[in-house]
Amino acid sequence: MISPDQYPTIANQLLTWFTQNKRPLPWRTDYAPYHVWVSEIMLQQTQMERGVTYFNRWMQMLPDVTAVAEAHEDDLLKLWEGLGYYSRVRNLHKAAKIIATEHDGIFPETYSDIRALPGIGEYTAGAIASIAFNQDVICVDANVERVFARLFDIDTPVKQKQNMEFIRKTATEMLPSGRAREFNQALMELGALVCSKKPHCARCPLQENCEAFHLEIPQERPVPIAKKGIKHIDVATGFLMHNGKIYIQKRPEFGVWAGFWELPGGSVEEGETPEEAVVREFMEETEFPVQIKDKILVVKHGYTTYRVTMHCYFLTFAKEHTAEPVLHAATAYQWVNMKELDAVTLPAGHRKLLDHLQTDLRLIPLLENS
Numbered sequence: 001m002i003s004p005d006q007y008p009t010i011a012n013q014l015l016t017w018f019t020q021n022k023r024p025l026p027w028r029t030d031y032a033p034y035h036v037w038v039s040e041i042m043l044q045q046t047q048m049e050r051g052v053t054y055f056n057r058w059m060q061m062l063p064d065v066t067a068v069a070e071a072h073e074d075d076l077l078k079l080w081e082g083l084g085y086y087s088r089v090r091n092l093h094k095a096a097k098i099i100a101t102e103h104d105g106i107f108p109e110t111y112s113d114i115r116a117l118p119g120i121g122e123y124t125a126g127a128i129a130s131i132a133f134n135q136d137v138i139c140v141d142a143n144v145e146r147v148f149a150r151l152f153d154i155d156t157p158v159k160q161k162q163n164m165e166f167i168r169k170t171a172t173e174m175l176p177s178g179r180a181r182e183f184n185q186a187l188m189e190l191g192a193l194v195c196s197k198k199p200h201c202a203r204c205p206l207q208e209n210c211e212a213f214h215l216e217i218p219q220e221r222p223v224p225i226a227k228k229g230i231k232h233i234d235v236a237t238g239f240l241m242h243n244g245k246i247y248i249q250k251r252p253e254f255g256v257w258a259g260f261w262e263l264p265g266g267s268v269e270e271g272e273t274p275e276e277a278v279v280r281e282f283m284e285e286t287e288f289p290v291q292i293k294d295k296i297l298v299v300k301h302g303y304t305t306y307r308v309t310m311h312c313y314f315l316t317f318a319k320e321h322t323a324e325p326v327l328h329a330a331t332a333y334q335w336v337n338m339k340e341l342d343a344v345t346l347p348a349g350h351r352k353l354l355d356h357l358q359t360d361l362r363l364i365p366l367l368e369n370s
């Protein structure tokens with residue numbers, strides 16, 4: 001068992017390793033609080049390489065907090081499109097407005113003020129306080145959890161309350177005062193680059209003290225928790241064409257994909273065909289009587305624990321009808337051409353569908369007429 005006497009040695013090994021091996025990331029040049037904040041929010045649920053591309057594009061358009069505060073939400077969603085988990089960007093917007101109005105546009109420094117901002121939990125507040133302001137606060141993400149689970153051979157699921165308390169307490173004791181910026185990043189970087197899911201113990205600076213390494217069980221740590229079941233669902237949607245335009249509507253400001261533009265549609269119910277489902281969904285959501293002109297394609301995509309099979313159709317009005325819907329599942333609607341449709345922010349599945357459509361030679365004449 002590692003004793004507290006060994007903590008300073010471990011911390012030094014980590015700091016030396018970080019100095020020599022850290023990746024040159026754009027927010028590591030000046031550690032400006034705004035840069036650290038945006039990077040931390042973007043990197044939740046996002047691969048580093050992808051995060052850096054989005055970060056650089058974001059900073060070109062929005063160089064400071066005030067620019068975010070003054071931006072239109074649709075523009076922020078467009079910049080975020082493809083990163084998923086859109087509540088993150090909505091919270092960035094809300095937090096930027098609070099910083100602009102309540103903190104004179106200057107990012108707050110104290111842990112409690114940072115933690116009070118929308119979208120900032122315990123981890124992110126610790127990351128900003130330590131990385132941007134070098135305050136003696138720890139931050140524990142999945143990488144840190146994995147390193148500690150192996151270093152201390154934690155033999156129960158790491159998320160269990162007592163394990164999380166142990167990791168936080170031990171990391172706090174190990175943290176060298178005045179070095180939080182490097183220490184926290186070193187732990188996370190080690191978890192990302194060396195003590196990754198498949199660990200590279202041969203090049204790890206902590207090997208001599210690592211319990212899992214000596215027991216030859218790094219791959220068995222952290223102990224996994226039982227996985228939630230994956231749900232498979234079929235949904236049906238369609239392009240309703242009228243006078244050369246396509247119907248889209250705006251989702252409500254709550255729930256999944258809140259505020260996004262979309263094609264109407266929904267789940268295929270038991271005993272129903274996808275064709276019947278899309279006709280029913282249009283009637284329920286818009287009171288439009290529609291009929292199927294053509295089946296376009298089937299798109300598969302996943303989000304959270306869902307695996308979605310989306311059946312898509314070209315639709316026309318089933319009988320003479322006004323172009324004005326009665327909205328039951330939306331807050332607004334538009335009739336758009338393809339170019340305009342390309343410019344709006346769509347849920348991931350619909351965006352994938354549109355990308356398919358634009359490369360399908362069969363469909364190009366139809367779309368060009370829209």
Ligand code: SF4
Binds near residue numbers: 151211218
């Ligand atoms: Fe992880 Fe291996 Fe290093 Fe232990 S020795 S901390 S298991 S990489």
